[in-house]
Amino acid sequence: MSQWTASVGAAPLARLLEPRPAPGGGGRRVPAYRGLADGVRLLVLEGRVPVAARLPAERELALALGVSRTTVAAAYEALRAEGFARSRRGAGSWTAIPEGHALPSRILDPLPPDSAGTVIDLGCAALPAPEPWLTRAMEGALAELPAYAATHGDFPAGLPVLREAIADRYTARGVPTMPEQIMVTTGAMGAIAAAARRLVGLGERVAVESPSYANVLELFRETGARLVPVAMRDNLGGWDIDAWQRVLRDAAPRMAYVMPDFHNPTGTLVGDEQRRALVETARASGTVVVADETMAELVLDADTPVPRPMAAFDRGGTVITVGSASKAIWAGLRIGWVRAAPDVVRRLVSARAYLDLGSPVVDQLAVAWLLRGGGWDQAVATRRARAAGHRDDLVAALREQTPDWEFTVPAGGMTMWVRTGDVSGSRLAVAGERLGVRVPSGPRFGVDGAFESYVRLPFTVGGATAKEAVSRLAAAAHIVRSGGGSDAEGAGLFVA
Numbered sequence: 095m096s097q098w099t100a101s102v103g104a105a106p107l108a109r110l111l112e113p114r115p116a117p118g119g120g121g122r123r124v125p126a127y128r129g130l131a132d133g134v135r136l137l138v139l140e141g142r143v144p145v146a147a148r149l150p151a152e153r154e155l156a157l158a159l160g161v162s163r164t165t166v167a168a169a170y171e172a173l174r175a176e177g178f179a180r181s182r183r184g185a186g187s188w189t190a191i192p193e194g195h196a197l198p199s200r201i202l203d204p205l206p207p208d209s210a211g212t213v214i215d216l217g218c219a220a221l222p223a224p225e226p227w228l229t230r231a232m233e234g235a236l237a238e239l240p241a242y243a244a245t246h247g248d249f250p251a252g253l254p255v256l257r258e259a260i261a262d263r264y265t266a267r268g269v270p271t272m273p274e275q276i277m278v279t280t281g282a283m284g285a286i287a288a289a290a291r292r293l294v295g296l297g298e299r300v301a302v303e304s305p306s307y308a309n310v311l312e313l314f315r316e317t318g319a320r321l322v323p324v325a326m327r328d329n330l331g332g333w334d335i336d337a338w339q340r341v342l343r344d345a346a347p348r349m350a351y352v353m354p355d356f357h358n359p360t361g362t363l364v365g366d367e368q369r370r371a372l373v374e375t376a377r378a379s380g381t382v383v384v385a386d387e388t389m390a391e392l393v394l395d396a397d398t399p400v401p402r403p404m405a406a407f408d409r410g411g412t413v414i415t416v417g418s419a420s421k422a423i424w425a426g427l428r429i430g431w432v433r434a435a436p437d438v439v440r441r442l443v444s445a446r447a448y449l450d451l452g453s454p455v456v457d458q459l460a461v462a463w464l465l466r467g468g469g470w471d472q473a474v475a476t477r478r479a480r481a482a483g484h485r486d487d488l489v490a491a492l493r494e495q496t497p498d499w500e501f502t503v504p505a506g507g508m509t510m511w512v513r514t515g516d517v518s519g520s521r522l523a524v525a526g527e528r529l530g531v532r533v534p535s536g537p538r539f540g541v542d543g544a545f546e547s548y549v550r551l552p553f554t555v556g557g558a559t560a561k562e563a564v565s566r567l568a569a570a571a572h573i574v575r576s577g578g579g580s581d582a583e584g585a586g587l588f589v590a
Contacts, residue, residue, distance in 0.1 A: 102189075103142055104150035108158035110137055124577060126161060127168035130579060135178045136170065136520050138189050149179065149187045152240055214563040216533045219358065219508040219552035220425035221480055227464065227473035228424055235459035236466055242455050250446040251439070252431070252459045258280025258469050259465035260417070269405045274436040277443055280453045282388045282418035282430040286310055289384055289432065290317050290349070292445045299347035301381070305332070305511070305539035305548075307358045310386075322347055323541040326357070329502045332364045337370045342379040349382045354404055355390035359539050359550035360506025360511040366401045373407040381412075388418040388430075391474050394482040397507040413434040419461045421508065422474050429453060429461045481508060484556035492551075493565035496571065510551050511536075517571045519549045525570035531563050 107428060111133045136496070137143040149155070152170065156163040170187055173179035177192025188319070221309070242253075251257065251537055257273040264271035279285040296298060296318040301312065306325035314321055322345050324337050335350075341347070354364040376383045386403035405413045418430040432442060446452065464470040489503055492512070498511040514522055519535035536548030555563055 101148040104154035104158040130169035223424040224473040224476035227469040231460040234463035256462040279430040281428040286418040299348040301347040308538040356507025370407045377412040389507045393506045398505040400541040481553045484553040487556040487560040525573045531566040
């Protein structure tokens with residue numbers, strides 16, 4: 095590679111590097127230049143600094159980090175020796191990948207089924223299908239398919255029968271809804287992508303919770319939005335409404351993306367009053383709120399009070415609600431939806447002509463079959479029971495094997511946010527993958543490298559598998575503390 099395709103400034107690179115706990119953590123002391131080189135290498139392999147990006151000049155980075163120029167020069171030399179940087183006299187240095195390494199990515203395909211016996215995949219927050227409900231839904235869909243097969247099969251807004259069933263379910267939850275307020279999409283990501291592409295212009299601001307769902311953050315980056323993070327309260331305390339009011343007033347974002355129901359990754363459930371306050375503040379600032387309710391039905395503790403949907407507090411078209419069958423039923427059932435004002439739905443539908451045209455008819459019929467009395471509630475109940483058992487097994491294993499790690503047990507959803515103490519989450523993920531357990535590190539869920547001392551753990555394995563997964567993570571933490579785990583080979587992770 096003869097020239098860079100991007101650049102990373104000294105100040106942004108320093109922000110990505112500064113929060114990292116030292117890899118020694120009680121083990122051998124790592125020289126400053128070695129720690130800097132390892133940090134840059136890890137950022138490259140995680141995809142948070144692009145390959146072929148021009149690195150800052152030695153003097154600029156030294157000033158930004160508060161270290162000597164000699165330290166930066168030695169780090170660059172180490173990166174060149176290992177193939178993670180290249181230089182040309184008079185042109186500077188840029189990041190690279192040694193031969194034999196796969197190009198890094200923020201998102202990597204999930205593990206193939208034949209790896210299940212050797213690798214425990216905690217990168218994907220999804221469970222197997224709740225049977226027999228999925229099979230019955232597909233059989234019901236096929237029985238109804240002939241009538242639709244006789245048509246063109248193109249339904250950009252979604253099948254009328256499914257739009258009506260979704261609208262009826264919102265009405266039953268206390269939010270009167272007409273079918274004209276529903277657009278069926280290809281999963282929740284399709285719904286969020288449609289809203290982002292139609293409503294947010296290049297360079298416009300989008301306020302997001304911090305941390306937030308990794309795949310949605312990447313989606314917004316790809317569409318050219320400018321992300322404005324708003325910190326969540328600790329210990330599942332919900333939103334910091336004062337911070338949201340400041341951001342919406344001062345930054346005037348075009349859109350705010352939030353997950354009020356068992357937030358991914360933290361598991362937070364936001365109460366009614368915070369929902370009301372955010373909607374009122376957004377309406378006053380002219381900000382559209384996209385409320386992602388994909389986890390809303392995954393209540394794992396029966397005594398948990400269920401708040402009202404965000405749309406219940408909306409009096410003027412401020413809220414766009416996103417829902418999905420993928421988390422409540424099965425990730426392979428790629429059906430999501432948008433609930434919004436009819437004029438917004440019409441605008442979103444018109445954009446599908448140059449997006450995906452529509453969602454699969456058979457899958458839509460299956461979801462409609464479930465919602466119209468075919469077993470939706472029973473399937474969700476099966477899902478809840480399995481996730482709750484896995485959560486409890488995971489919590490017990492963590493408390494036994496990693497007593498210094500900190501977390502608050504969420505009352506629902508599919509994920510838990512775990513603070514790993516003095517261990518870097520990124521380095522833990524790298525060492526863990528070498529030991530046969532894949533886990534996404536905290537920075538994937540933040541903006542500009544935050545949450546280095548966190549990992550997200552999903553409720554996808556239980557029993558002996560959960561105990562073994564935590565055992566491998568505990569062993570990985572020991573490797574990191576003793577000064578190992580700096581080779582970030584294979585650090586890319588699929589995050590769902």
